[in-house]
Amino acid sequence: MAEISETLKQRDAEEVLRSREEAQETELTPCEVERYLAPPAQSAFPLEYTFHLVGDVANKTVFDIGCGTGESVVVLVHKGAQVIGMDISPELIELASRRVEMQCAGLPKPKLxxxxxxxxxxxxxxxxxxxxxxxxxxxxxPTVLKEIRRILKPNGRFIINEPVRLLRVLNTARKLFPDRGNISEFEHPLTREEYAEIKKFFVLKQERAFRLPFVSLAIKMGTPYKYLRGLLLLDGSLLNHFSFLRSVAGVRVAAFSPKSLA
Ligand SMILES: C[S@@+](CC[C@H](N)C(=O)[O-])C[C@H]1O[C@@H](n2cnc3c(N)ncnc32)[C@H](O)[C@@H]1O
Structure with a gap:
């Protein structure tokens, strides 16, 4: 196991502070579980598709890395997985364990x-x-990808649901609509080069794009969910039918397998 650099330790320390603020602002309410247990491959919703890719994980070891308040941990426990949830923030892990107590009574306990x-x-x-x-x-x-590849079984899978900005021109547009809320200094949608970095360590197996710019804009403008839902359905349909739109979509959900260690 490689030692991490002082720079990354400092970044982690800053994430702990940011996440502490997030934890202080979080009111723990039960999250949805049923909807994510067996969602369809054509779902218009990125998290549903993420759990579609997770698939049947009964009795499998699943690691939710950066698990936050444990929403995915709870779903994975209900799917019958042996779950490990880890986060850099002690306050978020505390919330995750309260969530598990609230939503996983009688089920095998995850390791948090x-x-x-x-x-x-x-x-x-x-x-x-x-x-x-x-x-x-x-x-x-590179540091986190090496660590993930190290802990995965050779036939294991790495599933991501991440913001991306694959076209440079969209980075310019982003500056016109700055992110709101509690955003860390280092956090940014993955660029084309960064997304390609993942493929140095892993082989892409399945992938879909979500969130055309009109959806991102609606989210930034705080559009209520009852209207947003319709936009998300339109987004899913457009991206399913017109693959050329994928390069401007702001979220990638993908499954990878590890490249063998040379
Ligand atoms: C955007 S949140 C996502 C949380 C959760 N996965 C979810 O979908 O709700 C990112 C999370 O990563 C955590 N984090 C940041 N840096 C980390 C690190 N180096 N190791 C583990 N967790 C980290 C943060 O504390 C935060 O909970």
Whole structure:
């Protein structure tokens, strides 16, 4: 296991502070579970498609890396997986364990740990599925990708649901509509080069794009969910039918398998 640099330790320390603020603002309410247990491949919703790719994980070891308040952990426990959830923030892990108590009574307990995605302490080749929901875009990619490849079994799968900005022109547009809320200094949608970096360590198996610019704009403008839902359905339909639109979509959900360690 490689030692992580002082720079990355400093970045982690800043993430802890940012996530503490997020935890303080979080009111823990039960999250949806049923909807994510067996969603269809054509779903218009990125998180549904993410769990479609997760598939049947009964009795499999699944690692939710950067698990936040544990929403995905709860779904994975209900899917019968042996779940490990890790986050750099002690406050978010505390919320995740309260969520598990609230929503997983009578089910096998997940292991929840405070720790860094850069050095997880998980044994080599011991995990069937690593799930990264909105984590990679906070981190130094080569370091975390090596760690994920190290802990995955050779036939394991790495599933991501991440914001991307694959066209440079969209980065210019982004400056006109700055992100709102509690955003860390390092966090940014993955660029084309960064997305390609993942493919140095993993082989792409399945992938879909979501969130055309009109949806991102509607989200930034705080559009209520009852209207947003219709826009998301339109988004899914447009992206399913017109593949040339994929390069301007703002979210990629994908499944990868590890490249063998040379
Ligand atoms: C955008 S949130 C996503 C949380 C969760 N996966 C979800 O989908 O709700 C990113 C999470 O990554 C965590 N994080 C940031 N840097 C980390 C690191 N180096 N190791 C582990 N977790 C980290 C943050 O504390 C935060 O909970």
């Amino acid at each position: 740990a405070v720790g860094s995605a850069y050095e997880t302490g998980i044994p080599d080749a011991s995990v069937d599925v690593v799930l990264s929901n909105a984590l990679l875009h906070h981190l130094d990619l």
